[in-house]
Amino acid sequence: MTDNHASHGRKRPTGRRTGDSGTRDAILDAALGLFAEAGYDGASVRAIAARADVDPALIRHFFRDKDTLFATAVADRTTIPQRLAASFEGSPDTLGHRFADTYLRLWEEPETRPILLALVRSSTTSAHAAQMLWETLGSQLNASESATHDDQMRRLALAASHLFGLAFARHVVRLPPLVAADHDTLVEQVAPVIQTYLT
Amino acid sequence: MTDNHASHGRKRPTGRRTGDSGTRDAILDAALGLFAEAGYDGASVRAIAARADVDPALIRHFFRDKDTLFATAVADRTTIPQRLAASFEGSPDTLGHRFADTYLRLWEEPETRPILLALVRSSTTSAHAAQMLWETLGSQLNASESATHDDQMRRLALAASHLFGLAFARHVVRLPPLVAADHDTLVEQVAPVIQTYLT
DNA sequence: TGAAGAGTTCCTCAGCTGTAGAGTTCTTTC
DNA sequence: GAAAGAACTCTACAGCTGAGGAACTCTTCA
Structure with a gap:
């Protein structure tokens, strides 16, 4: 199977991208969406990464762990x-x-x-x-x-x-x-x- | 670790027990309790079996799959x-x-x-x-x-x-x-x- | 120019999940 | 008393989970 994190993209180059990728925000959007649909337990880190079209390790990089990701996603921008x-x-x-x-x-x-x-x-x-x-x-x-x-x-x-x-x-x-x-x-x-x- | 399904009991004899063990009811009780505490996803078949002090395979034996167990546990005896x-x-x-x-x-x-x-x-x-x-x-x-x-x-x-x-x-x-x-x-x-x- | 660090990839780990099969012992039926 | 089946055990599998580490590349700043 070798899902390779992103459903369609194939073998992306390693290393930092040039310019300003909106990766962090993409993760937050995907996370909020999946948490809304499936709840905390139902939304896996890997599934969130896949929806954001991003490597799962990036989630760990930006938000230490799943709990922090959840808290950030729901609390960050709400009024x-x-x-x-x-x-x-x-x-x-x-x-x-x-x-x-x-x-x-x-x-x-x-x-x-x-x-x-x-x-x-x-x-x-x-x-x-x-x-x-x-x-x-x-x-x-x-x-x-x-x-x-x-x-x-x-x-x-x-x-x-x-x-x-x-x-x-x-x-x-x-x-x-x-x-x-x-x-x-x-x-x-x-x-x-x-x-x-x-x- | 070798949890061996039941937390305390060690190496129970194989084969059918003599007499009328309330195994099926014990499973239903444990299942309802765990489903109530943790929800469908949060209550694992193994955890239910452990609470009922029973081998996990017995759940499959009595109730084919987890879904049937859930349905039976919540619907069986309610008015x-x-x-x-x-x-x-x-x-x-x-x-x-x-x-x-x-x-x-x-x-x-x-x-x-x-x-x-x-x-x-x-x-x-x-x-x-x-x-x-x-x-x-x-x-x-x-x-x-x-x-x-x-x-x-x-x-x-x-x-x-x-x-x-x-x-x-x-x-x-x-x-x-x-x-x-x-x-x-x-x-x-x-x-x-x-x-x-x-x- | 060079060093520090942020963004990115892949690979690995231990643990848990639901399901499944095969073998053993007791109970029931004929 | 023998055959059928129900209750019970252990072991296995394939898949997923959250977490973590190593390496690579680009950007920023001294």
Whole structure:
């Protein structure tokens, strides 16, 4: 078989390439994509290298080990916590709608979607990934100054878990009724509930 | 090293044992437990055999392959769909409470809990497991005759996904505010929302 | 110009994976 | 009492895994 790391290319010359190859970024893109599709365990270093059309040893060179690669891929360029926090600013009357809209939109956009999928797919078997998921999606829960009492904390967590369950059912398990619905319809239907939990 | 399949036992005699060894059940128990902890991919046939204190080849003998073992372990002795369906019978006024209570209780009981954990932990990477999860937890969605319109189907799915998200956050990600709360408090707080969705 | 170092290739290692076959002993059936 | 089959053991295979080392080439900077 002699797969030779890159599916199509044959016998590339050894040594450094001239100019600025975007190798590091290519690896990060491939890694995020594969982590999103297969989870931490399912995405092998070799498969990531193959998708990036790169020698597996380069991954080790740039990111020491797989764990660091994962952390870098999901954490490096994300503004998810900031966007969630930002949705809390504004009139309390429409907070439920803003929060639901922001939260669910993160699962639709091509930049943030693979990050969330990677976190979720990995979180079920890796406690480390579960914690990262929580820190990413639940950060506004710690940040929110209004949530000082146990009951308020719990209500916030209920709101977040509702939205999370919705996203999970829609994008991971792919529940037909939820896949069929469009974003705005879902936001509209969920917003009142979130509003109730949060206020 | 020479692990020799069973951690402590040394050189057991070959051939069939006399009497009725509960080997098959021991394997199923060990399998369900490991699938619940590590997911489908994370639970190796050898590890399951070791936990059951049994030769790995016996798994192949009883259950052809790993997939069949998984299906048998999660599907063989569960009454989850029935219990969920049963919660739909009774006064419509308290449907939300009954459904939430039944649903969340399934995650607490030692008989059903590992089944759900195994399904969830496996569903994120295996489409097959995701479908089984959906058939298990969403069966009442298909069954319910009242849900003929798209909107009603979606509302049912929203209710289910809310409860699922809550259970996931509580038992898999282990969100502190949700772990701290006790079952009845959660049911009480969630029931009105479920009731709204369902009616 | 020369040395340091970053980017790149190939090869190797020990360990684990699911599956498979062949042989031994007990139980059941005729 | 003999034959069939179920329960059980050990050993093997081919493939994949993450990690690591050695060597080569280009770039950068003194």
